[in-house]
Amino acid sequence: MDFNLLRGLITPAHTKIVMLIMDGLGGLPLDEGGKTELETARTPHLDALAALSALGLSEPVGPGITVESGPGHLAIFGYDPLQYRIGRGVLEAVGLDIDLGPSDVAARGNYCSVDAAGVVMDRRADRIANDVSRELSKLLTTKIEDIEFLVETVREHRLAIVLRGPGLGSAVTSSDPQKNGLPPLQIQALKPDSEKTARLLNQFVERSRNVLAAYPSKQPANMILIRGIDHYPDLPLFPQLFGLRAAAIAVYPTYRGIARLVGMQVLPVVGGSFTDEFSTLEMNWNEFDFFYLHIKDTDLAGEDGDFARKVSIIQEVDSLIPRLIALKPDVVIVSGDHSTPAALKGHSWHPVPTLVYGRYVRADGIAEFGERACGHGSLGTLPANHIMPIALANALRLAKFSA
Amino acid sequence: MDFNLLRGLITPAHTKIVMLIMDGLGGLPLDEGGKTELETARTPHLDALAALSALGLSEPVGPGITVESGPGHLAIFGYDPLQYRIGRGVLEAVGLDIDLGPSDVAARGNYCSVDAAGVVMDRRADRIANDVSRELSKLLTTKIEDIEFLVETVREHRLAIVLRGPGLGSAVTSSDPQKNGLPPLQIQALKPDSEKTARLLNQFVERSRNVLAAYPSKQPANMILIRGIDHYPDLPLFPQLFGLRAAAIAVYPTYRGIARLVGMQVLPVVGGSFTDEFSTLEMNWNEFDFFYLHIKDTDLAGEDGDFARKVSIIQEVDSLIPRLIALKPDVVIVSGDHSTPAALKGHSWHPVPTLVYGRYVRADGIAEFGERACGHGSLGTLPANHIMPIALANALRLAKFSA
Numbered sequence: 045m046d047f048n049l050l051r052g053l054i055t056p057a058h059t060k061i062v063m064l065i066m067d068g069l070g071g072l073p074l075d076e077g078g079k080t081e082l083e084t085a086r087t088p089h090l091d092a093l094a095a096l097s098a099l100g101l102s103e104p105v106g107p108g109i110t111v112e113s114g115p116g117h118l119a120i121f122g123y124d125p126l127q128y129r130i131g132r133g134v135l136e137a138v139g140l141d142i143d144l145g146p147s148d149v150a151a152r153g154n155y156c157s158v159d160a161a162g163v164v165m166d167r168r169a170d171r172i173a174n175d176v177s178r179e180l181s182k183l184l185t186t187k188i189e190d191i192e193f194l195v196e197t198v199r200e201h202r203l204a205i206v207l208r209g210p211g212l213g214s215a216v217t218s219s220d221p222q223k224n225g226l227p228p229l230q231i232q233a234l235k236p237d238s239e240k241t242a243r244l245l246n247q248f249v250e251r252s253r254n255v256l257a258a259y260p261s262k263q264p265a266n267m268i269l270i271r272g273i274d275h276y277p278d279l280p281l282f283p284q285l286f287g288l289r290a291a292a293i294a295v296y297p298t299y300r301g302i303a304r305l306v307g308m309q310v311l312p313v314v315g316g317s318f319t320d321e322f323s324t325l326e327m328n329w330n331e332f333d334f335f336y337l338h339i340k341d342t343d344l345a346g347e348d349g350d351f352a353r354k355v356s357i358i359q360e361v362d363s364l365i366p367r368l369i370a371l372k373p374d375v376v377i378v379s380g381d382h383s384t385p386a387a388l389k390g391h392s393w394h395p396v397p398t399l400v401y402g403r404y405v406r407a408d409g410i411a412e413f414g415e416r417a418c419g420h421g422s423l424g425t426l427p428a429n430h431i432m433p434i435a436l437a438n439a440l441r442l443a444k445f446s447a
Numbered sequence: 448m449d450f451n452l453l454r455g456l457i458t459p460a461h462t463k464i465v466m467l468i469m470d471g472l473g474g475l476p477l478d479e480g481g482k483t484e485l486e487t488a489r490t491p492h493l494d495a496l497a498a499l500s501a502l503g504l505s506e507p508v509g510p511g512i513t514v515e516s517g518p519g520h521l522a523i524f525g526y527d528p529l530q531y532r533i534g535r536g537v538l539e540a541v542g543l544d545i546d547l548g549p550s551d552v553a554a555r556g557n558y559c560s561v562d563a564a565g566v567v568m569d570r571r572a573d574r575i576a577n578d579v580s581r582e583l584s585k586l587l588t589t590k591i592e593d594i595e596f597l598v599e600t601v602r603e604h605r606l607a608i609v610l611r612g613p614g615l616g617s618a619v620t621s622s623d624p625q626k627n628g629l630p631p632l633q634i635q636a637l638k639p640d641s642e643k644t645a646r647l648l649n650q651f652v653e654r655s656r657n658v659l660a661a662y663p664s665k666q667p668a669n670m671i672l673i674r675g676i677d678h679y680p681d682l683p684l685f686p687q688l689f690g691l692r693a694a695a696i697a698v699y700p701t702y703r704g705i706a707r708l709v710g711m712q713v714l715p716v717v718g719g720s721f722t723d724e725f726s727t728l729e730m731n732w733n734e735f736d737f738f739y740l741h742i743k744d745t746d747l748a749g750e751d752g753d754f755a756r757k758v759s760i761i762q763e764v765d766s767l768i769p770r771l772i773a774l775k776p777d778v779v780i781v782s783g784d785h786s787t788p789a790a791l792k793g794h795s796w797h798p799v800p801t802l803v804y805g806r807y808v809r810a811d812g813i814a815e816f817g818e819r820a821c822g823h824g825s826l827g828t829l830p831a832n833h834i835m836p837i838a839l840a841n842a843l844r845l846a847k848f849s850a
Contacts, residue, residue, distance in 0.1 A: 415809055
C-alpha cells in the first residue's frame, strides 16, 4: 500500500477494529487429501463469523516466501516487509521493554552447546532453564572499551544483547551457523562504519565463552551465537499513519516488542492465558479504536509438530469469540502472521486464512473458516499488508479518493 | 518476484521439480456455454493429479495481454517479461544453436511474396518448403562492408539472420508491415548507435530481393521481411538464480533456444514424439533437479483452429502422466506459456490453467484440470512468474525470510 495515498484519506470515526492474530494459523493436512488443523477444529463461532465475512488467503511477503514473525507482523500491520526491515535483535530488545535509543545496536543471542573442537552441538543449549539463563546473562553483561553490553534473557536460550556507546554501525554478519555440526562464524563488518561493532562483538563472544566455561554449576550453555544485529528502525508509526488509538494485547515479548515498535500501546495482561487476553480487551474497550490481540500457542503447537494440540488451541480461541462479538466491534479481522503447519514443524510459505467481518463487508456467505473455504473467498490471495486498508474502509475511516 | 530477495533465500535440497508446459494450453469453447479443449479432453491422470494440487490461472504479462512464446516462457521460468526482453531474432538464432556473441545482432526474417508493385501478398511465401528455404538462405548469406550476414532457415519461411562485426546497435525498426496488402517498411535507426545497423540491413534486404529475383527455379519467395532485431540479452541465469541443475526437454528450436538462453542444459531428444520426450526425462532423471518438458503440438492445433486435434493431443499427453508420476517428483507444475484457443486460431490473453502438485502443497481438492476448475483454485489468477517461487518453496528450497 502507498502510505502517502492512505495518509491523505484517513478520516476520524467512532468505529472500533479488532485484529485477532493466531500465530502460525495456516496449516496442512497430515495425510494426502485430509484436513488442515483449522479445518479439523470445531469452530462454530468462527464459522458463524465467516458466514458474515469476506474471506481470503493472505501472503506476508509474496508467493512461496516463508517469513519470521517480524516481517509477518509488519505485513498484517499494513507495512511492506521488504521496505521496512527490523533486525531480530531489535525485536527481542524492544519486547523486553529495553528502551532502545537511535545510536544503540541490538542483537539476538542464543545460548548454545559446543563440543571440545568448538563445533555447535545444540543451537539452543537444551532449551536451558529460564532461571539459569537469567543468571548467566547477568554475568555476560559487561563493558568493552567505551561500549556497554547489556545482556538479557528473553526466554530459555534466547537473549537480547544491546550495545550502547559511540560509533556503532549495524552492518555486520552473524556468528550463527544456523545449523548444528558447524562452528560459530567470526563476525565481519559489511561497511567501514561497522568495523568497531564487529571487532567488539567478537571480543564479547570470546569473553562470554570464558565466563560460561568458568561458571561453577553444571549447565548446557558453553557458548553464545549472535545474529539479527540492527539499529532501531525508522518506521512511520501505526497510530499516526492510520489515525487509530491502537492497543496491543500479547503475552510473548517479541510480539509486545513489535507492537511497541510500530507505536501501539502495549497493554498489561494479568495472567498469561487466552482468557486473560480477552479480559484485557474487555477492560480497555472504551479507550482505543484498534486492538491487536495475539495468540502465540497455535504457532508453538505447529512448531512442535503437534497437530492435535494446534486443533485444540484453535477450538479454545473459538470458544472466546462470543466475548469479542459481545463488544460489538465494527470490524473484526481474524488471521495469522504466517502458516506453521504441524506437518512441517515450522513456519511455511502457505497463504494464511483470513476473515474480515463488519457491518459493511460484502460477505461471501461461506459459513466456514478454513484454508479451502478462504481459498474460495472474495478477498482472493492477497498481500497481507492490504488487510489494514480493507479494515479501515469497512470501519468507515477512509475518505473518497479524487485527483 | 524480487530476484535479490530470492537469491538470499535459495537453499540446497535433494528435491526434484518437473515443469510440464503444453504450449498454448488454455482454450475457449467453440459454442457459447460449451467446454474448452482441456475441459473436453478426457484426462483421468491430470484430474487425479489436480485433486492433490493447488490450482490457478496464470498470466504471463498481465490482464488482457497476449504474448509470443518468448515472453510467455520467460514468465513461467520466473522472469518478469517486461523487465527482461529478448528479441525474436535472438530466440530464433539461439534455437538454431548459433553461437551468438555479445556484440552480434540477430533478427527474425520471413521469406514473403510481393507483387510487381512491391506490396506483400503473402507474409509466409506459401510456407515455402524447407529444402528450398535452406537453399535460398545459403545464397542470402553475405558480407556487406565489414559486417557478415549469416542467414539460416528455421523452418519453412522462417529465418534467423545474424549480423556480426563492429559497431552494431540494435535499436532499429522492423521492415515487416505485419499484414498482407502493405509494402515492406524501410528500417530506421531509433538511436545514433544503430544507424550502421539500419543502413546495412536495408542494403541487405535490397541485395536479398535481387538474389531471390535471379534464382533460377520457380519458388514463391521473392522478398524478405525483417523484425525482432536485438542483441543477446543480459539475463541472470536460471540454474544460478534458483540453485537448480536445470534441464530442458523440447523438440522445437525456439524452445530449445529459450531454455539455452536462460542457462538450462538442453537435452537431446531421440525421435520427436511426446513419448520420446518422456523417455528423455526418464533417462536423465538422476542428473538434474529441474526439468522443463515442452509439448508444442497443443499450440499448433490451436493455431490451426483444430479443436478436436488439440483435445486429442491433450489426451495423449495425459496418457503419459503416469510415467512422470512413477519417477516420484517432489513438485510438478503443469501449465502453458499462454493460451491458444482453436476458436481464435492464435495466441490469446486468456489466463492459462496451472497446477502445482507436491507433498507440501495445500491441495484445493478439486479433482479436475480445466479452465473453470482452475478458476476456483487457491492460486487464483496469478502472474506466471510467481509459479517458480511457489514451486521452489514446495520443493523445500527456500529459507525463511527475516530482516
